Amino acid sequence: MKKYISQKVHEMQPSGIRAFFDLVLGMEDVISLGVGEPDFITPWQIREAGIFSLEQGFTSYTSNKGLYKLRISISRYLKQRYGLHYSPDEEILITVGVSEGFDLALRALINSGDKILIPSPSYVSYGPLTELAGGIPVFIDTKDSGFKLTARLLEKNIDKKTKGIILNYPNNPTGISYTKKELEALKKVILKHNMLCLSDEIYADLTYEFEHTPFAKLSNAKNNTVYLNGFSKSYAMTGWRVGFVCGPKEIIAAMTKIHQYTIMCVPITSQMAACEALHVGKKSVDEMRREYKRRREFIISRLNDLGLHCQRPQGAFYAFPSIKKSKLSALDFAQKLLKEEKVAVVPGTAFGAEYKDYVRMSYASSYDNLKEALTRIENFLARNRRK
Amino acid sequence: MDEILEILEKDARATSQDIARMLKKKPQKVKEAIKKYEKQGVILKYKTVINKELIKEANSEVRALIEVNIVPQKDVGFDKIAERIYSFQEVSSCYLISGTYDLLLIAEGKDLHTVARFVAEKLSPMENVRGTVTHFLLKKYKEDGVILKHKEENKRIAISY
Numbered sequence: 001m002k003k004y005i006s007q008k009v010h011e012m013q014p015s016g017i018r019a020f021f022d023l024v025l026g027m028e029d030v031i032s033l034g035v036g037e038p039d040f041i042t043p044w045q046i047r048e049a050g051i052f053s054l055e056q057g058f059t060s061y062t063s064n065k066g067l068y069k070l071r072i073s074i075s076r077y078l079k080q081r082y083g084l085h086y087s088p089d090e091e092i093l094i095t096v097g098v099s100e101g102f103d104l105a106l107r108a109l110i111n112s113g114d115k116i117l118i119p120s121p122s123y124v125s126y127g128p129l130t131e132l133a134g135g136i137p138v139f140i141d142t143k144d145s146g147f148k149l150t151a152r153l154l155e156k157n158i159d160k161k162t163k164g165i166i167l168n169y170p171n172n173p174t175g176i177s178y179t180k181k182e183l184e185a186l187k188k189v190i191l192k193h194n195m196l197c198l199s200d201e202i203y204a205d206l207t208y209e210f211e212h213t214p215f216a217k218l219s220n221a222k223n224n225t226v227y228l229n230g231f232s233k234s235y236a237m238t239g240w241r242v243g244f245v246c247g248p249k250e251i252i253a254a255m256t257k258i259h260q261y262t263i264m265c266v267p268i269t270s271q272m273a274a275c276e277a278l279h280v281g282k283k284s285v286d287e288m289r290r291e292y293k294r295r296r297e298f299i300i301s302r303l304n305d306l307g308l309h310c311q312r313p314q315g316a317f318y319a320f321p322s323i324k325k326s327k328l329s330a331l332d333f334a335q336k337l338l339k340e341e342k343v344a345v346v347p348g349t350a351f352g353a354e355y356k357d358y359v360r361m362s363y364a365s366s367y368d369n370l371k372e373a374l375t376r377i378e379n380f381l382a383r384n385r386r387k
Numbered sequence: 388m389d390e391i392l393e394i395l396e397k398d399a400r401a402t403s404q405d406i407a408r409m410l411k412k413k414p415q416k417v418k419e420a421i422k423k424y425e426k427q428g429v430i431l432k433y434k435t436v437i438n439k440e441l442i443k444e445a446n447s448e449v450r451a452l453i454e455v456n457i458v459p460q461k462d463v464g465f466d467k468i469a470e471r472i473y474s475f476q477e478v479s480s481c482y483l484i485s486g487t488y489d490l491l492l493i494a495e496g497k498d499l500h501t502v503a504r505f506v507a508e509k510l511s512p513m514e515n516v517r518g519t520v521t522h523f524l525l526k527k528y529k530e531d532g533v534i535l536k537h538k539e540e541n542k543r544i545a546i547s548y
Contacts, residue, residue, distance in 0.1 A: 024546045034546035041542070124548050172548070294394065294409035301408040344546055367398060371405065 012128055017350050020334060024344045031373045033361040034344040036172065038236040038317070042273070043284055046235060049276030050269050058268050064260040065252075066094025066244070067271045073278045074244055082214050084227075090249035093256055094242065094266050094274075098202050100259075101228045101245040102166075103129050105198055108254040109226075110135035114163040116198075119149040121320070121351035121358070123172050123200070135163070141354060147174040147311055147320070151185040158189070164196035167215060170203040173351045173360040174320040175296075175313020177203075180213040187218045198226045202243075203316040205234040205285050208293045210314070216246070223248055233316075234285055235277040240270040292317050295363040295370060302374045303361075306381060317364040320348065322357050326384060330356045336384070341376035391420055392429070399433040438535050440527060448495060450479075450524040451502050455490040455510065456517040465489060468515045477505040488520070499523065 002010065015021075024034060041047075065071065071088035078084040086092050095101040102125060110116070112134040118126045120139040130137040140157050142149050154165070167186070170177040178186070190197050199215040216225040230243030245255060296313060303310045303321045310321035323333050330347035337343050348358030363370060390410055394401050403421060407414040424430040439448065455472065459465050465483050469490060473481035480493040496502040506521055527535050 021546050025544065027545075030545055032543075032545040035543050036547045037543060039543070290390070290393075294390070297411050298405060298409045301411075346546065346548070350548070367401065367405075 008132065012131065015124065015350065016353075017331060017334075017347050020331060020338075020347065023335070024338060027338065027342065030338065030342045030344050031365070031369050031376070032344040033363070033365060033370075033373055034346045035362050035364060037238040037364065038233060038288070039364045039366065040236050040288075042236050042240070043277075043280055045280050046237065046273050046276045050240075050273035053269055053272035058272055060268060062265045062268050062271060064256055064265055065092070066266055067268070067275070070094060070271050070275050071244075073275055074246075077278050078214075078246070082217050084214055084217055084246075086227075086246040087249070091246055091252055093245045093252050093259065094271060095230075095245055095259065096243065096263055096266055097232060097241045098200055098228045098230045098243040099125060100263060101230075101243050101255075102126065102198070102200070103132075104255040104258050105226050105228070105245065105247075105251070106130055106133040106135065107258055108251065109133075109196065110163065113161060115159070115161045117154070117157055117162060117165040119165075119167070121147070121171075121173055121348065121355050122166070123168055124350060126166050126168075136161070138162070139352060141352070143354070147171070147176045148178070148182070149186060151189050154186060154189045158193050158195070162193065162195060164198055165190060166198045166200065168200040168202075170207055170212075170313070170315025171318075172203065172316055173318050173346070173348070174311060175316045175318045176311065177207055177209075177212070177314040177316075179210050180218075183213055183215060183218055187215070187221050191220060191224060194224070196224050196226060197221070198228065200228045202228070202230055202233050204229065206289055206292055206317060207315040208289070208296065208313075212315070226251060231274050231277050234288075235274075235280070236288075237270075237273070237277065240273055242266055242270045242274045292363065295365075295367065298367070299361065299363045299370055299374070306374070306378055308377075308381075317362055319361045319363060320358050321361065323359055324357045326381060328384070330359055334359055337377065337380055340383075341380045343373045343376050343380075389420070389424075391417060392424065395421075395430070395433075399435075436531070436533055440535055448497060449499050449502050451494050451506075452522045452524065453492040453494055453506065453510070454488040454520040454522075455492060456488045456519070457490060458515045458517060459489075460515065468513070471513065472510065472516075475505065475509060477502065477509075 071092045074092055075086050075088040078086055106129050110133040114135045115138050116130045116135050117138050117140055119142050127137040138157055140149060140153055145153060197215050201214060204212040214227060216222045216227045226245060226247040228245050231237040299319050300310055300312060303319060307325045308321040308323055310319050313319055326333055330349050334345050334347045346360040348355030391406055394406055403417040404414050407417045457468050460467055469481060472478060477494045477496055478492050479495050482491045483489060484491050494502050494505060506519055510516060511519055
């Protein structure tokens with residue numbers, strides 16, 4: 001059958017940890033710190049809006065760009081929250097999560113051989129999607145600068161073929177984010193080389209130490225920015241698959257061309273629910289942020305006490321500790337920990353081959369679970385040290 | 388509200404050590420703060436939420452909401468008579484409310500008879516009680532923010548990016 005598969009897809013590297021994922025999914029009673037989504041279900045008010053829209057008979061297509069009232073609500077939200085101005089008519093596109101947004105953006109922007117910079121460790125889809133679109137992903141390892149991209153590091157990796165960069169902050173898997181000042185420094189380089197910045201800000205509402213600054217909000221940056229966000233993390237709506245992309249109208253129009261042929265439109269029920277989410281507003285998001293912030297302190301403090309040194313995450317709900325001390329590779333560590341203690345974590349190698357000394361732990365899990373998981377990790381380390 | 392209280396309200400078993408980790412404080416400081424709250428009566432007691440619907444013997448317990456109309460007294464208003472009422476061990480909660488009646492009680496007893504007798508023999512005959520309406524509870528769905536069902540199973544898949 002292989003001969004039928006397209007060469008490009010055939011050459012895509014299958015994820016090296018697929019087998020490990022299958023192992024986790026086949027086990028019962030696992031405490032999982034491996035989950036990339038909030039640990040509560042969509043607030044009832046939002047679910048109810050979805051149900052009500054069905055009762056009312058909203059079961060049709062929407063405009064390709066998405067429900068107008070949702071685009072207006074997003075436009076208003078961005079204005080109120082950040083002072084960002086995007087026109088609901090031409091500069092906003094509703095997508096099936098940020099994932100689709102990225103696929104569209106990369107396909108709409110890349111000519112064969114264009115290079116896209118990706119600070120790593122990075123979310124799993126950026127590299128493969130860049131390749132699928134005919135581009136060349138250029139990973140920039142940020143390990144030695146505290147998982148933060150610096151202007152110097154950025155400058156070093158730019159050449160004539162560099163078209164853009166994918167920034168993701170707060171970052172999955174490290175939880176690292178950027179202050180306004182740090183972003184300004186990056187922006188200078190990006191504008192100097194007339195590059196585009198694809199900015200994945202899905203975890204923006206979970207920023208703990210400073211105010212989140214959208215890349216597009218930096219002076220003169222808006223024309224060079226494609227802003228990607230969605231409802232999954234802020235409103236616990238991962239399964240609804242609603243995201244949005246904002247950018248210059250020419251870029252949004254180009255993306256919409258692909259979107260209209262592949263997706264047509266995001267399911268209307270999800271879009272109706274998303275409208276409600278923006279009305280639920282701040283309170284539930286603020287509560288969630290406070291809760292995660294406490295869990296963050298708890299897990300970081302425990303990990304550092306266990307000698308699993310961890311860069312202090314400034315956002316999202318991930319810790320990315322070094323497991324060097326265990327003398328195990330990430331995959332071995334994760335597999336052994338799963339088998340011996342029934343705790344699931346994601347090996348760092350999922351986010352880049354060179355992160356074999358790291359694992360990702362999600363603290364989107366109850367205090368009880370975190371406490372128990374860390375006790376088990378402590379036992380695990382003690383036992384393996386003795387051997 | 389102080390975050391220490393917020394944490395304890397959700398989980399009374401959170402140790403001061405862990406609370407200190409969560410809030411980046413010294414465990415000793417957290418311990419002292421909790422002691423202070425206990426002393427001030429801000430923290431009254433620590434208890435466990437039990438779903439009695441699932442316990443056979445407890446399930447025969449009867450609860451009733453009782454609306455009570457009372458005549459307020461000079462100088463002390465409703466407080467004195469409220470105290471006389473809420474001091475009965477059958478009364479588990481007592482609120483002064485606005486509207487067509489004055490006190491709302493939640494009364495508990497081992498059977499219907501016990502609660503009925505409390506109303507008929509203790510509550511109604513009181514001098515300042517003008518009248519009562521008793522509603523027996525048939526089923527509990529949600530109490531103090533907790534939905535009384537079997538624990539919802541986790542629907543998230545165990546591992547994802």
